[in-house]
Amino acid sequence: xxxxxxxxxFQVLKTGxxxxxxxAQDMNHNSMYWYRQDPGMGLRLIYYSAxxxxxxxxxxxNGYNVSRLNKREFSLRLESAAPSQTSVYFCASELSSYNExxxxxxxxxxxx
Amino acid sequence: GQQVMQIPQYQxxxxxxxxxxxxxxxxxxxNIQWYKQRPGGHPVFLxxxxxxxxxxxxxxxxFQFGEAKxxxxxxxxxxxxxxxxxxxxxxxxxxxxxxxxxxDGTTLTVKP
Numbered sequence: 159x160x161x162x163x164x165x166x167x168f169q170v171l172k173t174g175x176x177x178x179x180x181x182a183q184d185m186n187h188n189s190m191y192w193y194r195q196d197p198g199m200g201l202r203l204i205y206y207s208a209x210x211x212x213x214x215x216x217x218x219x220n221g222y223n224v225s226r227l228n229k230r231e232f233s234l235r236l237e238s239a240a241p242s243q244t245s246v247y248f249c250a251s252e253l254s255s256y257n258e259x260x261x262x263x264x265x266x267x268x269x270x
Numbered sequence: 271g272q273q274v275m276q277i278p279q280y281q282x283x284x285x286x287x288x289x290x291x292x293x294x295x296x297x298x299x300x301n302i303q304w305y306k307q308r309p310g311g312h313p314v315f316l317x318x319x320x321x322x323x324x325x326x327x328x329x330x331x332x333f334q335f336g337e338a339k340x341x342x343x344x345x346x347x348x349x350x351x352x353x354x355x356x357x358x359x360x361x362x363x364x365x366x367x368x369x370x371x372x373x374d375g376t377t378l379t380v381k382p
Contacts (some may be wrong), residue, residue: 203371258318
């Protein structure tokens, strides 16, 4: 069991470029999440997916889109990257509501 | 906005001293979770508290959930260098914007 995997681990983009962050879990979890963490700060929810086929906005969704491709995979897309999106991005999965969340190792994104 | 507030933001202790972080909410929480994030790592689930007044222990860590279910604490006895990291509490959101909201965390440093 790999748990939650994320790719890439590191990425540097120029302003205006686009990219997709990939996340996959092999625990048959229903819910998946995308968070961003800025230096010295907590985790802010970008988008989440309560189950396959559904996605909902979190507290900071602007500038991002998501796709719940299937039960295993939940991707995050930046259509036109901005320096304000420089952050560490964590994907997490959860069996069902209010269970423990399992986090991936994170993607460290820098937008120049 | 944030539903759970954590204090202090930073705590520096000498190895062997005790450490406590507090999590407070203005509303009643159905449950609270605690996570630990090592420097450069990802959050890892520690425990979930559900019952009013609940106290749980994990070796040197003691977790409490207040009687009114509006606050919680994590106490570490006789800190060790392996305890360094950021400790987050997470409580359910009372809006539709996602499932759980994380506090900003308390970062613990331990001087040998």
